[in-house]
Amino acid sequence: MPDSIIDTLKKEIEGFDREIRSEKIGKVLEVGDGIARVSGLSGAASQEMLDFETSNGVIKGIAFNLEEDNIGAIILGDYLKVKEGDVVRPTGRVLSLRVGDELIGRVVNALGEPQDGKGPIFKSGAAEVFYPVDRIAPGVTARESVNTPLHTGIKAIDSMIPIGRGQRELIIGDRQIGKSSIVIDAIINQGKETRYSRPICIYVAIGQKESKVAKIVDTLTKAGAMEYTVVVSAPSSSPSSLWFLAPYAGCTIGEYFMHQGKDALVIYDDLSKQAWAYREMALLSRRPPGREAYPGDIFYVHSRLLERAARLNKENGGGSLTAIPIIETQLGDVSAYIPTNVISITDGQIYLEPELFNQGMRPAVNVGLSVSRVGSAAQTKAMKKVAGKLRLELAQFRELAAFAQFASDLDEGTKKRIQRGKILSQVLKQGELQPMPFERQVAAIFAATNGYFDDIDSEKALEISYQMLGYMDKMHQGVFAEILKSGEISKETEEKLKRAISEFKDSNHE
Ligand SMILES: Nc1ncnc2c1ncn2[C@@H]1O[C@H](COP(=O)(O)OP(=O)(O)O)[C@@H](O)[C@H]1O
Ligand SMILES: [Mg+2]
Structure with missing residues (x-):
């Protein structure tokens, strides 16, 4: 008996592999306004998730600005709890989101965490599927041309500015002109769709008051629309990093359903606020400002997001992701930086006009200035x-x-x-x-x-x-x-x- 123990021990010792693993950990140099400067993590990947080990527990962050001797990291929680000298541990994973059908009917934040007080989203033991929040858009060979209508239920739109599944159609106009109302109605209308399959809807609320989001969720619930809808909310009270991330989270959830062969509709309400958030983050991490003080890659931020809308071909499951971004203009100025960018990225725009709204011509769609570049191919005869x-x-x-x-x-x-x-x-x-x-x-x-x-x-x-x-x-x-x-x-x-x-x-x- 003792012999066998000795044998086992011998074997174990012989097999001992003296591999030395070095683990890189970083240290917070300074922190302020949701951004931390971290030393010692020069090997971090862009968008890599980081754990800030504070005296108040672990707070998540992501690598944002990669520089030679230190990195700028976005803190995704209460940054007041992060202190100079705190240890920062890289996770080796880029920011990702757990996805699944269980998200339907739920309100989540930009990190996919429940915000509706209805408990955990996923049952323990269920298969864990994570999707990266940032993903390369499907290539042309995986796509098919847009050929199926996405009925909004709005007469002026479905008849003259039709939206097809897989398309990107912008809604643009000043504040308080019915932009959100149009998309809420469009979501509700999906529940009435009987000719085509009913798309899963994802409504992304960016920088809106919590009370407003609650009202929207209530409206959708009463209309029976939460049965096929996910709400992603980064309310005005949340840090700008979450405003910035929310559209990516919504897009990622939409992609999950698209990959299931389903049709999905994602609404970004609104991308102007996402651009503000990005500008703030960039300025705080001392990136050089460009036009209107936005960082030079703001165009890339929006195009990369909207490119992910697609209609996949049969070989790729035939699913689709339709995107309806919203842009809020100031005094109808569509020639400002962000509006012109997003107009050029999308396949058309629905332009809402204050004069029409005030005359009671609602929805206040200016048909002359609105277009849908692929839509009529996706209209019923x-x-x-x-x-x-x-x-x-x-x-x-x-x-x-x-x-x-x-x-x-x-x-x-x-x-x-x-x-x-x-x-x-x-x-x-x-x-x-x-x-x-x-x-x-x-x-x-x-x-x-x-x-x-x-x-x-x-x-x-x-x-x-x-x-x-x-x-x-x-x-x-x-x-x-x-x-x-x-x-x-x-x-x-x-x-x-x-x-x-x-x-x-x-x-x-x-
Ligand atoms: N088709 C409509 N008919 C009547 N009132 C409308 C219509 N669409 C919007 N409204 C009202 O106009 C106001 C602004 O609408 P909202 O969708 O919140 O605007 P935005 O999102 O552009 O700020 C709300 O009070 C809403 O009730
Ligand atoms: Mg609105």
Whole structure:
């Protein structure tokens, strides 16, 4: 018995490998405003996660500015707890996020930690899947062209500035003009999508007041939309580093669903605030400021993020990630640095205008200045059919209306076109929290562009269009079903649609 113990010991000693491992640890040189200068970590990788071992426990950080003799690190927690001389341990991992279906319905921060008081997101024992927060966008060979609509439920957008799955469409405008309302409605509308698969939505709130985010979550919950939505929140009270990281976290979660072969929609509300946060971080870590004091690579920050939106081809699972970034302008100035950057990176923009908003033309979409560069390829035939005429007539109306202000007497043709334009503008109005499925949009726009509302007071056109849809619900359900199923307006359907509208008008006049 003792012999065998000795044998074992001998074996162990022979096998002893005298490998000396050196572990690099750093030391905090100085700390302030969420940024720490750390010595002794010259080998750290960009975006490598660091552990700050403070007297108050471990606080996470990431390597941000890599310089020769020291590095600038972002502290991702309460930086007041980090003190000069604290030990900093590199983790060897770049910043990553745990992902999974369990995120659906949850509110998380930029590090993926729950913020909704509903306990841990992942059950212990479940497979742990980590995704790097920064990832190279899929290459062209993995992509397919955008060909499926992402219906927002907003008439003016789905008809004239359609968004396709995998596209990047910017929403831009001043503050308090309905930008957030549009995207909230778009999320809610995904729950009503019956023609295509329902996308998973990720709403990223950047630098918004906590109370506002809570209100949005409440709205989404009441609408049943949290069943397919993840909210990533970096509220105004959180450090700027988290404002900066939140969009990446949202994008990463979206990528996870895209890689599952699903469609995902990520909304960044808004990237102006992310740019401010980045500027602050860069200035604090003493990077040289460029235009408008933003660091020189701010363009790269936004393009790298938005490039990750994609429609993958079949060989790569066929999933998609659609991105809707929001940019807030100051006094409508779209030529400022950040707006021009993001306009040039995206596949189109929806431009919201204060004058329209104040006149009550809401959503305040300026159709003339808005475009979607890939959208119409991703529109149903039915929508394409009614939308072409709509765009044209509205463009003519805008021209005529400007000119008619100065003309005393107008010929009949001009008057008619102006009346039609007014009706169309009214029919495109839409209150909040009333997203409309595309087959209903098609019917309403069909009626307006085919002159069925020409004889009514334009101020009443919106109300009448809703009444008409209500009448069709009761008497002609089949027409909606046909448009929904086929995605087209066949000759036969068109006849039925015309009959339904005429019948409604007759019944309305009695
Ligand atoms: N379609 C709409 N109809 C009526 N009111 C709207 C509409 N869209 C937005 N609003 C109102 O306008 C205000 C600003 O909207 P919000 O979406 O928060 O603007 P932003 O995100 O551009 O700051 C809110 O009070 C909202 O209720
Ligand atoms: Mg907003």
